Amino acid sequence: VSARAGTTTGIDFKNKVIHIALHGPLTGAGVPQNSFKTTDHYWNNHKLANGFSVDAVAIDDKYNAADASRACNAAADTNFLIVGGAGTDQISACAQSPKLRRLHVPYLSSGVTEAGLGSISTYHATSLTYREQAPLLIKLAKNAPTGDEFTGKKWAMVITSTPNFKDAREAFISALKSNGAQGKAGAFNPDSDVYLTDKAPSNCSAVAPAIRAGAYQSIYFLGQPSFFAQCVNNIGVTPINPYYTGPGPSFGISSVITLACTATANQYKGVYLHPSPSVAEYMTRLAPDRGPDFADDIEFGIWGAMQQLKKVFDSVQGPLSRESFNAALDGHKFGGYPNGVLHPVDFTGDRFGGTAAYANKAACNGEQSKSQTVGVYYK
Amino acid sequence: VTTEVVALSFVAPAITGIIQGSVYGLLGLGIVLLYKSSRIFNFAQAEFGGVAAFVWIFFDTGKGFLPDLPTPVAVLIGVLAGVLVALLTERVVVRPLFNAPKITVVVATAGVLLLLIALEGFTYGATAGTFPAVIGGDAYTGGAGIRITNQGVAIMVTLAVLSIGAALFFSRTRIGTAIIAVSQEPTATRLVGISVERISSLTWALAGFLAGVAGILLAGTIGLAAPGSLTGLALVPAFTAAVFGGVTSLPGALVGGIVIGIIEAEAQTNIPKEQLPGAGKVALFAALLVVLLIRPAGLLGKET
Numbered sequence: 226v227s228a229r230a231g232t233t234t235g236i237d238f239k240n241k242v243i244h245i246a247l248h249g250p251l252t253g254a255g256v257p258q259n260s261f262k263t264t265d266h267y268w269n270n271h272k273l274a275n276g277f278s279v280d281a282v283a284i285d286d287k288y289n290a291a292d293a294s295r296a297c298n299a300a301a302d303t304n305f306l307i308v309g310g311a312g313t314d315q316i317s318a319c320a321q322s323p324k325l326r327r328l329h330v331p332y333l334s335s336g337v338t339e340a341g342l343g344s345i346s347t348y349h350a351t352s353l354t355y356r357e358q359a360p361l362l363i364k365l366a367k368n369a370p371t372g373d374e375f376t377g378k379k380w381a382m383v384i385t386s387t388p389n390f391k392d393a394r395e396a397f398i399s400a401l402k403s404n405g406a407q408g409k410a411g412a413f414n415p416d417s418d419v420y421l422t423d424k425a426p427s428n429c430s431a432v433a434p435a436i437r438a439g440a441y442q443s444i445y446f447l448g449q450p451s452f453f454a455q456c457v458n459n460i461g462v463t464p465i466n467p468y469y470t471g472p473g474p475s476f477g478i479s480s481v482i483t484l485a486c487t488a489t490a491n492q493y494k495g496v497y498l499h500p501s502p503s504v505a506e507y508m509t510r511l512a513p514d515r516g517p518d519f520a521d522d523i524e525f526g527i528w529g530a531m532q533q534l535k536k537v538f539d540s541v542q543g544p545l546s547r548e549s550f551n552a553a554l555d556g557h558k559f560g561g562y563p564n565g566v567l568h569p570v571d572f573t574g575d576r577f578g579g580t581a582a583y584a585n586k587a588a589c590n591g592e593q594s595k596s597q598t599v600g601v602y603y604k
Numbered sequence: 605v606t607t608e609v610v611a612l613s614f615v616a617p618a619i620t621g622i623i624q625g626s627v628y629g630l631l632g633l634g635i636v637l638l639y640k641s642s643r644i645f646n647f648a649q650a651e652f653g654g655v656a657a658f659v660w661i662f663f664d665t666g667k668g669f670l671p672d673l674p675t676p677v678a679v680l681i682g683v684l685a686g687v688l689v690a691l692l693t694e695r696v697v698v699r700p701l702f703n704a705p706k707i708t709v710v711v712a713t714a715g716v717l718l719l720l721i722a723l724e725g726f727t728y729g730a731t732a733g734t735f736p737a738v739i740g741g742d743a744y745t746g747g748a749g750i751r752i753t754n755q756g757v758a759i760m761v762t763l764a765v766l767s768i769g770a771a772l773f774f775s776r777t778r779i780g781t782a783i784i785a786v787s788q789e790p791t792a793t794r795l796v797g798i799s800v801e802r803i804s805s806l807t808w809a810l811a812g813f814l815a816g817v818a819g820i821l822l823a824g825t826i827g828l829a830a831p832g833s834l835t836g837l838a839l840v841p842a843f844t845a846a847v848f849g850g851v852t853s854l855p856g857a858l859v860g861g862i863v864i865g866i867i868e869a870e871a872q873t874n875i876p877k878e879q880l881p882g883a884g885k886v887a888l889f890a891a892l893l894v895v896l897l898i899r900p901a902g903l904l905g906k907e908t
Contacts, residue, residue, distance in 0.1 A: 252730040415608060431873035434616035438608055438749030451732055451828050458827035461753070463745045487734035488827045 231546025232329050235305030241277045243538070243545075246300035247527070248319065249310030250288035261310055261523060274539040279531075283310075288449065290318040297322055301330045306550065308530055309334030310523075312449070313355075313389045317341065320348040329547040331554070333534070335500055335526075336579045338389040343575060347547075349554045351533055351570050352500035353579030353604060355393030355447070358472035359400040361498060361602040365470065365584050366443060367404070368600065379418050380406065381441035381467070383432055383456060385448035386423040393447055393472060394423070415439040429456035436460055436467065446471045454484035462492045469495040469587075480521070482596060486589035493589055496599065498582040501529050501567060506583070506598035510564040522596065529567050533559065554578075565601070580604055611748030617869040623756040623825065625865015626763040630818035631842035632849065632857035633770060634811040639851050640774075641787045641807040644709045648693060648716040650839040651724075652812050653819020656686035657829060658724050660820050661735055679738055679820055686816025687809050689720065694808035699801065717835060724831035732830035735823035759821050766814065767858040774854065783807055840885075841868065844892050850905015859903060867891050 235244040249261035261283045272278055284300055286293035293315035300307055301324055309316035309332065316334045319325065320342050325332055332347050336354035353361070380401060384390050398410050401419055408417025413435045420439055422432050433456070436444065444460075444467045446453055460467065469485070485493040502510065504519050519525040538545070541553045554572050561569045570578040584600040631650055638646045660682025666672025673681070693716050701709045737755040744752040774780035785793045786803045794800050822838060823829040845864045849856025871887030880886055895903060 413609060413612060430617060430620040430869055431612070434612050434749030434751070436749065437745070437751060438612060438747075454734065454828045455826060461742065461745075461751055463742050463751070484734050484828065487736050490736070490740050 231544070231548035233305075233546050234301075234328065234330075235303060236277070236545060237280075242280045243273070243277050244304045245279060245281050245306050245308065245534075246284050246297075246304040247281060247308040247310050247530075248284045248286040248293055248296050248300070248315065249523075250312065251283060251285035252287055261527070273535060275541075275545060277538075277545075279534075281531075286310075286312065286315045286319075288312055288315065290314040294318040294322055297332075298324045301325050301328050304330075305547065306331035306333070306534075308332075308534075310527075311335075313337040314387060317389050320345055329551065331547055331550045333530070336577055339392050339577060340389055343577070345576070346555070347551055348576055349572060350577045350579060351530070352568075353472075353498070353582050354577050355390070355472040356396040357577065357579060357604055358498050358582060359393065359396035361582060361604070362397065362445070362470055362472065363400045363404050364602060365496065365498065365600065378443070379439070379441045380443050380445055381420040381432075381436045381439070382410070382422070382445045383429070383436075383448065384421070384423040384446075385452060390423070390447050394421070397445055413439065429459040432456065433459040433461070437465060440465055442467050444469045450481045450484065453481060454488055457485045457493060458488035462489050466492055466494060469493070470497055472498055482587045482589070485587065489589075491589035493587055495587040496584055497587075498602065499585045499596075500579070500582060501525055502565075502583045502598040503585045503596040505595060506585075507566055510566055529562070532562055532567060533570060536560070608748045611750065613874055614870065615748065616750055617873040618866050619750060619752060619756075621866035621869030622862055623752075623759055623865070624869065625845070625862040626759045627818050627822045627825070627861070628838060628841040628845045628864055629763050629858045629861020630759075630766065630814055630821070631838055632845035632861045633767060633854060634814035634818075635842055635846040636849075636851060636854055636857045637770065637807060637814070638811050639846070640854075641783045642698070642709075642804065643787060644698075644706050644713070645843065646811065647710065647714040647839070648720060649811065649815050650819070650835040650837075650842060651717050651720040651832070652686045652690050652693075652815035653817075653822065653838075654724060654829070654832065654834040655689050655720055655819070656682040656816035657735060657819040657823035657834065658682075658728050658831075659685035661733070661823075662727075664736075675738065682820050683813060683816035686819060687812040690808045690812025690815065691805060694805055698808070699804065702804075721832035721835070728831060730831065732828050732833070735827060735829050737824045737827075738820060753825075755821065755825055759825065762817060762821065763858060763861070766817070767854060770810075770854045779803075779806065841865070841888065844888055848892055848895055848902055850902030852906060853902065853904040856902055856904035863903075864888055864891070 251261055284296045286296050297307055297319035307330055309319055316337050320332050326347055329347055333349050333351055336350040336352045339354050339356050342348050384394055406418040408414060408419055410419040410421035413420055415438055420435060420441055442465055446469055485495060504522055504525055507525060536559045537553055541549050543549055556573055558571045558573055559569060561567045568581040571580050572578045581601055581603040583598050584602060585596040586599045588595050588597050634649050635646060638644060660678050662670050663673045663678035663681050664675055697712045697716055698709055701712060739754040739758050741754045742751055743754050743757045782798050782803050786800050790800050819834055822834060841864055845860035846857050848864055849860025868884040868888050872884040875883035
């Protein structure tokens with residue numbers, strides 16, 4: 226590594242291979258995704274414009290911030306860049322890792338919190354953050370694209386107590402208020418339009434009766450999948466069968482939908498914002514000249530991240546290094562994928578590059594539950 | 605509004621606590637049963653239930669080469685799996701250690717626990733998965749958001765039936781009397797022609813049955829389980845329930861389980877996390893401490 230060339234850790238010049246890592250919950254209690262293990266399948270052997278190919282490895286963060294930090298720090302020694310697969314706390318822990326920042330390791334993830342991340346020169350979010358999604362979620366509810374009672378008149382917000390969800394929580398309450406919600410978000414009051422809790426026990430035992438008593442038909446949920454599954458189970462479908470929504474891809478992953486569908490005997494209703502369309506929508510948009518088939522939207526997301534990374538690699542000016550890669554991201558805009566399969570990413574204003582999100586609705590079918598796209602929402 | 609808030613703060617968590625506590629009670633019954641018969645605490649008790657739950661879901665969903673069976677049949681196979689692992693534990697681990705110090709056997713059951721978690725991870729994967737309610741639907745939905753599921757009713761009824769059955773078994777049957785005799789004086793019991801080995805197997809099979817029923821009901825109530833999660837969720841409360849009620853008392857395990865469940869749920873609901881993180885578990889141990897200070901043998905236990 227020379228000062229002039231920049232940091233080239235993770236680049237095998239002899240074999241023309243760039244090593245990169247993606248962290249996600251391969252194991253652990255947070256509903257880990259086997260699909261993360263397909264990372265090498267979708268990324269490896271992709272030829273870049275500079276003649277290099279990519280060698281990607283999926284590393285296990287066990288859906289835990291401490292494990293994520295350890296995994297990222299270890300991966301920084303041998304990989305050129307790191308991609309955050311899932312989990313706000315895990316992504317935040319890796320993005321803010323002093324070691325990653327010191328070594329200039331490019332770190333990219335889906336948009337999550339903005340807290341503490343906007344000023345990190347090595348971090349870039351490739352989709353809308355939770356704060357950016359808040360007004361879009363209200364639009365989504367008002368449009369009622371699902372054709373039923375999801376109008377967002379009375380909202381319960383069930384949020385895990387973590388500082389990383391503070392901006393999401395405040396942005397959504399603000400969006401609700403600007404759309405006429407009455408009452409103070411806080412302690413339970415059935416007359417209030419908004420019921421907010423970030424103090425729920427892991428099984429939602431105290432929250433579920435409050436949601437039923439207040440007849441909150443729309444639930445903004447932000448928490449890990451196992452918490453989500455237990456809450457859906459405890460809230461049930463009678464006397465109200467609420468609509469679930471929220472920012473980020475958490476609700477989109479097939480396994481999470483499957484959890485909720487199972488917990489409600491396939492009566493679960495959920496519509497959420499997601500960086501990419503449902504797998505079914507992707508098939509339609511690209512048919513007949515479509516790419517690979519995907520088992521679920523995690524695999525799709527991994528494939529999508531590769532498409533975006535490829536564009537960045539191809540746009541690097543001068544010798545490839547961690548510094549030149551970061552410079553290629555900062556202040557630049559990248560086009561989407563044909564037919565709107567992936568939205569453009571725009572870092573001209575800040576490091577949160579998301580420009581739009583798809584509204585995907587859960588479709589319970591009793592076996593492998595999926596999602597279907599019901600709209601697109603632009604920032 | 606005030607009535608609704610009071611109902612939400614106290615009545616709703618009490619109902620949750622009774623249902624959750626009934627599962628603790630079921631597991632506690634098995635723990636007390638083994639303690640009464642052999643004077644050991646079985647650390648693998650909750651995981652016998654975990655094995656039952658995973659075997660149930662394997663057959664309920666037709667995992668791999670296994671047939672996709674109707675739920676009642678899959679549940680029955682799951683419970684039998686709980687009995688089988690308990691019997692194997694007794695035959696392979698406990699019986700060879702009959703004459704070893706009790707602490708050795710207790711540690712050996714902890715080893716069995718770790719082995720079972722590893723086996724679950726090997727067959728199911730190191731991942732969490734869904735477990736549907738064995739009996740779906742709601743038995744009651746009423747004011748203040750109170751909801752009692754059919755599964756919750758099934759848990760309470762099961763606990764009541766099994767605890768009454770266990771009490772009658774020990775007080776009214778020859779085999780029940782034999783189990784107690786073996787625990788109190790194995791040599792004399794052997795001299796009067798009772799097979800200590802057979803009684804030991806029977807006791808472990810009963811404990812496995814109770815754990816199997818509890819594990820399947822608990823996994824279906826939570827809706828989500830991973831290898832080892834039933835131990836993480838229920839073993840300590842079940843031990844606490846057993847000690848709380850009096851570790852030699854079967855009705856004590858029942859009462860202890862329900863009381864522990866209510867205390868945990870009320871504390872979780874009404875004590876803010878900011879003031880006391882993990883309020884449910886803290887309240888549970890505080891209550892146990894108070895009971896043991898006032899009544900060392902537990903609520904319904906007798907000094908032996």
